Each structure stands twice: as structure tokens, then as C-alpha cells.
Amino acid sequence: MGASSLPLSPHRSPSRGEGCHGLPGQADIWYLVGFEALVFSSYFVVYLLYRSWNPDLFLQSQQQLNQNLGVLNTVILLISSWLVARGVQAAREGRHEAAGKQVWMAMGLGLLFVGSKLLEWSLKIQAGFEFSTNRFFSFYYFLTGIHVVHVLFGFVFLGVVLYQLGGPRRRSQPVIEAGAIFWHMVDFLWVMIFALLYLMR
Amino acid sequence: MSAVPTAPPPRPAGRWARLGWHWRHDPKIELWIMWWAMFCFYQLFGVVFALMTRVMPPPKPWWGQARIVQWFSDNHDGLLWGFGICFLISGLVASCNALIGYSMRRMSVSRAFPYAYIAIYSLSTLPGMLLAAILLTVGAMRPDRDPAILSWIYDAAFMTFVGTMGVFLVGTAIWMLAILLDRNRVFPLWFGYLNICNLLTEVVVAPVWIFQEGPFAWNGVITFWVDTLVFVVYTAAFITLLRRLVLREDFGEGVLPDLAAPSAGRA
Amino acid sequence: MSHETDRRLALVFALLTGVTLLSWWLGAGDDRQAFSPDAALSLAVILMAAIKLRMIVWEFMELRHAPLRVRRGADGFLWGIVGVMLLVYAFGSRMQV
Numbered sequence: 001m002g003a004s005s006l007p008l009s010p011h012r013s014p015s016r017g018e019g020c021h022g023l024p025g026q027a028d029i030w031y032l033v034g035f036e037a038l039v040f041s042s043y044f045v046v047y048l049l050y051r052s053w054n055p056d057l058f059l060q061s062q063q064q065l066n067q068n069l070g071v072l073n074t075v076i077l078l079i080s081s082w083l084v085a086r087g088v089q090a091a092r093e094g095r096h097e098a099a100g101k102q103v104w105m106a107m108g109l110g111l112l113f114v115g116s117k118l119l120e121w122s123l124k125i126q127a128g129f130e131f132s133t134n135r136f137f138s139f140y141y142f143l144t145g146i147h148v149v150h151v152l153f154g155f156v157f158l159g160v161v162l163y164q165l166g167g168p169r170r171r172s173q174p175v176i177e178a179g180a181i182f183w184h185m186v187d188f189l190w191v192m193i194f195a196l197l198y199l200m201r
Numbered sequence: 202m203s204a205v206p207t208a209p210p211p212r213p214a215g216r217w218a219r220l221g222w223h224w225r226h227d228p229k230i231e232l233w234i235m236w237w238a239m240f241c242f243y244q245l246f247g248v249v250f251a252l253m254t255r256v257m258p259p260p261k262p263w264w265g266q267a268r269i270v271q272w273f274s275d276n277h278d279g280l281l282w283g284f285g286i287c288f289l290i291s292g293l294v295a296s297c298n299a300l301i302g303y304s305m306r307r308m309s310v311s312r313a314f315p316y317a318y319i320a321i322y323s324l325s326t327l328p329g330m331l332l333a334a335i336l337l338t339v340g341a342m343r344p345d346r347d348p349a350i351l352s353w354i355y356d357a358a359f360m361t362f363v364g365t366m367g368v369f370l371v372g373t374a375i376w377m378l379a380i381l382l383d384r385n386r387v388f389p390l391w392f393g394y395l396n397i398c399n400l401l402t403e404v405v406v407a408p409v410w411i412f413q414e415g416p417f418a419w420n421g422v423i424t425f426w427v428d429t430l431v432f433v434v435y436t437a438a439f440i441t442l443l444r445r446l447v448l449r450e451d452f453g454e455g456v457l458p459d460l461a462a463p464s465a466g467r468a
Numbered sequence: 469m470s471h472e473t474d475r476r477l478a479l480v481f482a483l484l485t486g487v488t489l490l491s492w493w494l495g496a497g498d499d500r501q502a503f504s505p506d507a508a509l510s511l512a513v514i515l516m517a518a519i520k521l522r523m524i525v526w527e528f529m530e531l532r533h534a535p536l537r538v539r540r541g542a543d544g545f546l547w548g549i550v551g552v553m554l555l556v557y558a559f560g561s562r563m564q565v
Contacts, residue, residue, distance in 0.1 A: 039431060042427050089477070
């Protein structure tokens with residue numbers, strides 16, 4: 001049983017996407033990205049619908065958010081995405097140690113993101129804005145919360161990437177790219193959430 | 202398909218004769234019975250919960266006592282007949298769990314996965330379906346009780362039905378892990394990833410306990426409609442993939458062979 | 469080769485951060501003043517988010533190497549959903565259920 005308990009074993013999918021032909025990573029992870037994009041799009045449309053029914057309440061509540069913290073969050077995630085993209089490139093060129101370093105740093109930034117979200121939530125709760133305070137804050141806690149759950153999933157994916165980078169016999173470039181693609185998805189979901197919750201009027 | 206020990210007699214021509222042949226000689230007959238039981242269960246589940254008892258889509262969570270009493274009397278017959286069927290067929294859930302457990306035994310993962318999955322999912326029938334059915338049947342059978350008690354029953358039924366998802370969450374996570382770790386290619390990887398979506402829907406329903414109206418109530422756009430759509434896609438995917446698993450099953454070890462190229466003409 | 473990719477990724481990151489800061493300046497520039505409805509600003513912010521999103525998917529997730537059909541599909545999906553979002557923003561108040 002020993003050998004078979006390796007996570008995401010390399011023999012799984014024939015390496016489909018290193019050249020210009022197939023999709024990057026595994027085609028399978030793109031199904032997930034597409035489906036998640038669909039689900040989140042439905043959340044965004046519902047948010048905008050409720051927003052347009054009560055624009056004053058949403059505007060007033062949006063003003064209670066800390067835009068600067070939101071920008072900081074975005075930049076943190078953008079840097080981590082950049083590091084992961086560099087890591088994938090390094091792994092592709094066989095510089096696995098360098099790739100591992102990049103992914104570690106990206107995970108560190110992910111932790112920073114989660115920490116700053118916890119801080120932001122606790123500040124909001126102290127200021128008296130809770131999940132059931134009003135419709136805007138329901139959406140705020142829901143969207144940021146479900147996104148943080150995705151960040152936690154992202155840690156699992158990056159953990160698998162790190163594990164695979166760790167030893168030559170475990171490596172599989174498609175799996176490494178699949179983990180990276182999940183992390184980038186977490187990033188782009190935040191980009192849209194940031195615009196909808198913090199910036200739009 | 203050469204794993205069958207003794208060659209069965211050739212397949213006869215007629216429809217009924219062929220059915221009889223399958224019954225006696227098809228080595229997969231037990232798997233097919235389980236698959237059809239599961240298939241019928243989900244069809245009947247849909248009919249009972251959506252058409253007969255009117256539990257899906259759920260009625261309004263903000264109704265007062267009088268309206269709730271009226272709902273029980275309006276749906277009296279549907280509730281009784283529907284949940285009567287539900288109680289009769291609820292045992293078929295076992296075939297679904299068994300087939301999914303079987304799929305995990307065919308994988309290259311530890312036996313702990315199917316055992317844990319079966320244990321958790323047999324538990325989940327209670328909060329996910331039976332508790333709501335029992336409570337609503339009680340409400341329909343005792344229309345002369347205090348309206349306050351009836352509205353308590355109504356709340357309890359829908360909150361357990363929509364809101365108690367932790368067991369499903371862990372069960373889905375176990376199946377997902379098994380699929381992603383497996384080397385025998387029993388399921389495609391994309392279905393493993395799709396489990397993440399189903400798992401997240403179980404997290405999304407948590408606000409049902411807090412809100413009585415709006416997008417996060419038990420009939421809300423996000424907590425009911427989007428979640429149910431994801432669940433339907435997920436269920437349709439795994440029913441199809443389990444059928445393909447039965448077709449591909451070779452009763453052997455190692456990598457499960459692909460379907461014997463039905464698309465040969467196309468390629 | 470490696471140098472080339474590194475530079476490209478760095479450029480993409482710089483652009484993404486630049487657009488983020490630009491939308492911040494647009495959306496939070498009038499710090500602490502009363503927020504008022506602003507369709508032009510909302511349009512700009514949502515479009516910038518969509519462009520950022522597309523850059524992440526095309527460059528970081530490397531969808532630009534995917535077959536044309538897939539890229540077209542992804543573009544259609546992205547701009548379709550942005551269109552729906554903008555329509556809901558503009559006309560949502562008339563869609564009372």
C-alpha cells in the first residue's frame with residue numbers, strides 16, 4: 001500500500017499541457033475553475049440585484065469598510081499569484097528548489113491575507129457591524145467568508161505542490177500547474193469581490 | 202472483459218430473452234441492480250420532495266402560525282402520500298452508498314475511505330431527509346394541535362432539511378480525497394475537483410439558521426437555488442460516472458480500463 | 469528564455485498592481501466623504517476588475533497558450549457575465565420580484 005498513498009500521484013494524467021496545444025496544467029482543473037466561476041458569478045449577480053433594490057443602504061454600509069485594507073489585501077494576493085507563476089516557470093526549467101522557495105513565500109502571503117481578513121472582521125464586529133446587521137453586511141461576510149474558505153483550500157493545493165517539488169520521484173508538472181491554477185483562481189475571485197464590495201458606488 | 206471465469210452461453214436475440222440472459226449470466230448483475238436502485242431512488246426523491254410534498258422549493262420561512270397551519274392542511278394529502286413513499290424507499294439510499302463505497306474499493310486507496318464514507322452517509326440520511334419527513338408527517342397527521350407547536354415543527358423540519366450539512370461535508374471530502382489519491386482512474390480528476398464545489402455548498406447553507414428572509418434564508422436565492430443547482434449537477438455527474446464505472450469494471454486489480462471505444466467510428 | 473518569461477511576469481504584475489492602485493484612487497480617493505451613487509465610477513471599477521481578471525487568467529494561468537476555441541469561450545463567458553452584472557446594476561431596480 002505504501003507507494004500508492006502518494007498524494008496526486010504523477011502517473012495520473014498524461015502531461016497534456018506543456019506546449020502550445022492543450023490547456024495548461026491538467027484540463028481537469030479548468031473544469032473546476034469554470035464551475036466555480038459560474039457559481040461565483042451567480043453570487044455577484046444576486047449581490048448586484050439586492051444592491052440595486054436598496055442602493056442607499058448599500059452605499060452607507062460600504063462607507064464603513066476600510067478601502068485601504070481592501071487594497072492591501074488585493075496587492076498581497078497579486079504578489080502571491082506572481083510568485084506562484086514564477087514558481088511554475090522555475091519548476092518547468094528544472095529549478096525545483098527555487099520554485100519551492102517561491103511557493104513558500106506565496107503561502108506566507110496567503111497566511112497574511114487570512115490574518116488581515118480576521119483582523120478586518122474583528123474590527124467590523126467591534127464597531128457593531130455583524131453578519132445580520134443589514135443586507136450589505138450579510139453579503140460582505142458571506143462573500144469574504146466563502147472566499148477565505150477558498151484560500152484555505154488553496155493552502156492544501158499549494159501544500160501538494162510543495163510536496164511534489166520536494167523530491168524528484170514525486171514530481172508531476174501537470175499537478176504542480178493545477179495547484180498554481182487553483183491559487184490564481186482564488187486571486188481573481190478576490191479581484192472581483194474587491195471591486196464589488198469596496199469600490200463600486 | 203476476459204476476467205469472467207467460465208464463458209457464458211451466447212447472448213440470445215429477443216429483448217426478454219436477453220434480459221433473462223443478463224439475469225443468469227451477467228457477472229455485473231448485482232452492480233446493475235444497485236445502480237438502478239440508486240437511479241430510481243433519486244428520481245423518486247425528486248418526485249416526492251418537489252411535486253408531492255412541495256418541500257422543494259421550500260415554503261416561506263417568515264410565515265406566521267395561521268399561515269403555517271393552513272400550509273399543513275393545504276398539503277395534507279401530498280405530505281402523507283409523498284412521505285409514505287419516502288419512508289418506503291429510504292432504504293434504497295443504502296444501494297447508493299454501497300455503490301460509491303464499491304467505487305472506492307476499486308481505487309488504489311486504503312479501505313478506510315469506503316468504510317468512513319459509508320458510515321457517514323448512512324448517518325446523513327437522518328438529518329438530510331428522514332427527520333424532515335418525520336416532522337412534517339407528524340404535522341400533517343395532527344392538524345388539531347396548538348398552532349405554536351405546528352409552527353415549531355415547521356421550522357425544525359426545514360432547518361434540519363436545509364441546514365444540517367456537516368456530515369455531507371465530511372463525506373464529500375472523503376470521497377474527493379479518495380478520487381484525487383487514486384491511481385486506478387476509477388473517476389476522472391475533474392469529478393474529484395467538482396467535489397470541492399459540492400462541499401462548499403454545505404458550508405454556504407449555514408446562514409439558514411440566522412435569517413428568516415432574503416438571499417440567505419432557507420428559501421433564499423443563494424442558500425437554496427444556487428446550492429440545489431450545484432447539487433443537481435453533482436448528483437447527475439456521479440450517477441452517470443457510476444454507470445460508466447459498472448460498464449468499465451473488469452473485476453481485476455490495477456488501472457480500470459477505459460470504455461471499449463464506442464466512439465471508434467467517430468475518431 | 470527564462471529571463472524573458474521573468475520579465476513578462478514582472479510586467480504583468482506591475483500592470484495589475486497599477487490598475488489596482490488606479491481603481492483605489494478612483495474608488496477611495498474622496499476619503500471619508502459621503503458615498504454617492506456614481507455610475508461612471510462603478511462602470512470603470514467593474515471593467516478594470518474584469519481586465520485584471522482576464523490578465524490573471526491569460527498570463528498567470530497561461531490560458532493564452534490554450535486553443536483558440538477555449539480562449540473564445542472564456543472571453544465570451546467573462547464579458548457575458550460582466551454585461552449581465554452591468555445590466556443588473558443599471559436596471560436591477562426595475563426587476564422587483
